[in-house]
């Protein structure tokens with residue numbers, strides 16, 4: 001699994017064929033020309049490419065919370081690989097079809113009384129998602145419309161740029177006021193009675209710096225948007241207070257876009273993500289990928305070298321009685337909270 005990563009980082013055939021086309025911030029024709037759709041593994045991931053723009057969307061689509069199961073992890077990797085083989089694509093927007101949850105992190109039900117054949121496969125699939133995102137030749141923009149705890153935060157950190165929704169009472173597609181929603185992001189594992197795996201913790205250190213990461217890891221801090229921005233955990237925060245799409249736009253989009261993507265087309269976070277995707281796509285791919293290698297190759301090599309040991313450690317750690325007890329309690333509380341709504 002390691003070889004494709006570094007070769008993907010080093011230089012892909014596609015780097016020669018870059019012809020990104022400009023599109024303006026509100027140019028919704030981008031969506032109209034989303035002609036190629038790739039659905040994988042029962043559409044756990046929805047993927048659309050626009051070759052003219054050089055940009056693709058990869059939207060996680062596993063209700064209710066985009067929690068990362070073995071199958072979702074595999075679908076993300078499959079989809080990214082398909083996009084990667086298209087030489088006309090330079091940027092990808094990683095998004096969620098759920099407007100309030102980017103990804104709830106690992107599917108915690110995978111961790112409870114696990115099957116001993118499936119557990120290592122599951123962990124491997126998560127490692128692979130990290131490797132494929134962090135080591136991709138593509139510039140990946142995280143459009144974080146909703147919550148991103150734990151491995152959800154890891155997904156975002158493995159991207160090249162992170163845009164987060166800042167909360168507030170935006171309008172829904174049908175013009176009604178939406179309930180205020182303030183997403184959070186962070187590695188909250190200690191709140192579950194477990195620790196973030198070393199490579200995930202180190203990713204936080206590389207993203208926000210040693211001391212802030214040390215504290216955030218110990219406390220399992222989930223940052224609201226502005227705090228995440230101040231810490232450097234996200235690069236941009238977007239509010240939608242003033243955003244109200246016209247009825248014509250809504251009508252046009254209703255006809256043009258599949259349901260799960262429609263709301264995203266109207267979100268400022270998504271529009272900003274396109275702008276950023278375009279910015280990255282304009283840079284010489286060779287230069288961009290070479291600069292990515294400078295900052296990422298060492299840590300990726302280290303992670304790959306310790307991958308098997310990491311899997312072994314994870315499996316034995318998860319199977320410990322105290323860990324199982326903590327996880328069960330956590331899931332019960334999660335379900336209780338959800339039922340009480």
Ligand SMILES: CCCCC/C=C\CCC/C=C/CC(=O)SCCNC(=O)CCNC(=O)[C@H](O)C(C)(C)COP(=O)(O)OP(=O)(O)OC[C@H]1O[C@@H](n2cnc3c(N)ncnc32)[C@H](O)[C@@H]1OP(=O)(O)O
Nearest residue numbers: 064065067104105106107108147149150151195197335338
């Ligand atoms: C020293 C070295 C040690 C090394 C140790 C090695 C390995 C250990 C590493 C373990 C790594 C872990 C990384 C992880 O990602 S753990 C998962 C952490 N995730 C969470 O804690 C998030 C839990 N979820 C929430 O907090 C909330 O759901 C939310 C994401 C904030 C969204 O809140 P809300 O919009 O209110 O939605 P609900 O709470 O009602 O949830 C809706 C629905 O989804 C289910 N669900 C939510 N999260 C998960 C999940 N992570 N897994 C599975 N299912 C989830 C929830 O139960 C609801 O479903 P029901 O309505 O059917 O109950």
